[in-house]
Amino acid sequence: MISESSLNFLKRYLNNAAPTGFETPGQQLWLEYIKPYIDTYFTDTYGTVVGVINPEARYKVVLEAHADEIAWFVNYISKEGYIYLKKNGGSDHAIAPSKRVNIHTDKGIVKGVFGWPAIHVRDSDNDKPPTMKNIFLDLGCDSKEEVEALGVHVGCVATFEDEFTILNNRYFTGRALDNRIGGFMIAEVARMLKENNQKLPFGLYIVNAVQEEIGLRGAEMIAHRIQPDVAIITDVCHDTQSPMYDRKTSGDLACGKGPVLTYGPAVQNNLLKMVMEVAGANQIPFQRATAYRATGTDTDAFAYSNAGVASALISLPLKYMHTTVEMVHQQDVEHIIQLMYQFVLQLPDQHDFRYIK
Numbered sequence: 001m002i003s004e005s006s007l008n009f010l011k012r013y014l015n016n017a018a019p020t021g022f023e024t025p026g027q028q029l030w031l032e033y034i035k036p037y038i039d040t041y042f043t044d045t046y047g048t049v050v051g052v053i054n055p056e057a058r059y060k061v062v063l064e065a066h067a068d069e070i071a072w073f074v075n076y077i078s079k080e081g082y083i084y085l086k087k088n089g090g091s092d093h094a095i096a097p098s099k100r101v102n103i104h105t106d107k108g109i110v111k112g113v114f115g116w117p118a119i120h121v122r123d124s125d126n127d128k129p130p131t132m133k134n135i136f137l138d139l140g141c142d143s144k145e146e147v148e149a150l151g152v153h154v155g156c157v158a159t160f161e162d163e164f165t166i167l168n169n170r171y172f173t174g175r176a177l178d179n180r181i182g183g184f185m186i187a188e189v190a191r192m193l194k195e196n197n198q199k200l201p202f203g204l205y206i207v208n209a210v211q212e213e214i215g216l217r218g219a220e221m222i223a224h225r226i227q228p229d230v231a232i233i234t235d236v237c238h239d240t241q242s243p244m245y246d247r248k249t250s251g252d253l254a255c256g257k258g259p260v261l262t263y264g265p266a267v268q269n270n271l272l273k274m275v276m277e278v279a280g281a282n283q284i285p286f287q288r289a290t291a292y293r294a295t296g297t298d299t300d301a302f303a304y305s306n307a308g309v310a311s312a313l314i315s316l317p318l319k320y321m322h323t324t325v326e327m328v329h330q331q332d333v334e335h336i337i338q339l340m341y342q343f344v345l346q347l348p349d350q351h352d353f354r355y356i357k
Helices: 004-015 024-037 144-149 177-195 217-226 269-281 298-303 330-346
Strands: 040-043 049-053 060-066 071-077 082-088 100-105 108-115 136-138 157-160 165-167 171-174 203-209 230-238 260-263 287-290 310-318 326-329
Touching: 004 024, 004 171, 004 177, 024 040, 024 049, 024 177, 024 203, 049 177, 060 177, 060 217, 060 298, 060 330, 071 144, 171 177, 171 330, 177 203, 177 230, 177 310, 177 326, 177 330, 203 217, 217 298, 230 269, 230 298, 230 330, 260 269, 269 310, 269 330, 298 310, 310 326, 310 330, 326 330
Parallel strands: 060 203, 060 230, 230 310, 260 287
Antiparallel strands: 040 049, 049 203, 071 082, 071 157, 082 136, 100 108, 100 157, 108 136, 165 171, 171 326, 260 310
16 A cells, blocks of 8 residues: 555646656656655756665666656737647647646746637637647736746746546546656655665665656656666656557556556567566566567667666556646556565566577
């Protein structure tokens, strides 16, 4: 079970905004939580944070998640004071109308809304779906000058205002579970190791990487710096039980049925087999998925870094990805924490995952 103190951290962490390229406040929050459970830490130029246990060890094992969330850039301010945007990551313009936003400025948060004309004034000629060309922000200003006086300018980042909640005592719900829930899970592994006084024979690197949402950039940078021997990546994947999914193409995956373990070229099969054996030995249910070519996660960045790193992906099933109501099952979160924890406990020092020796 997730403790009350851990749940309180999760709430604060998810409610804090960390748009791609501007993750620092969330990273600082995460680092303060994990500091009591690690020996040291380091950061890189773009904001990735790494907590290290046994930094002197030669054999290096990574547990990784990404810290950034999708967002918007202020791109144009009209003379009437309306704001038009560019995406920062895979933001969904279809869900934007009527949403509240926070615009992050040097003067602090500025509130705004995505405006949209009423249904009864949209005739057949102008009843168009939301697109990047017609969605806009309204800050309650009547001119460009008034907008700028608030501290808003081209390049400011806007995030949705929605906050964390729990549905039916079972589902964690909110924006940015993709993938700050992963940052929470890897931090919990560090906490459990410390509180259970478990000693590892290798170096464990708890990595909260930036800029995944625009192409795995943070993971690419930090993988070259750490040069690990093994990397376990955790991210989210699609629950395909909710309406409008085709299970024939997207797989048959469900919230509440355990972690999802992926087969694919970037996934090292001997490592994947070990993860599955750990799951079986600890009665942790899991599901299987496949990836065509790349996994689309930071797994790819680690696997193909340096001379090649034995990498595997443990995914958390999630509903309604890249919306403000992303949902994950609490039991799946607990199972992934336990799976990563048990994996590092049983991993032998200097283990060689090569296929041919």
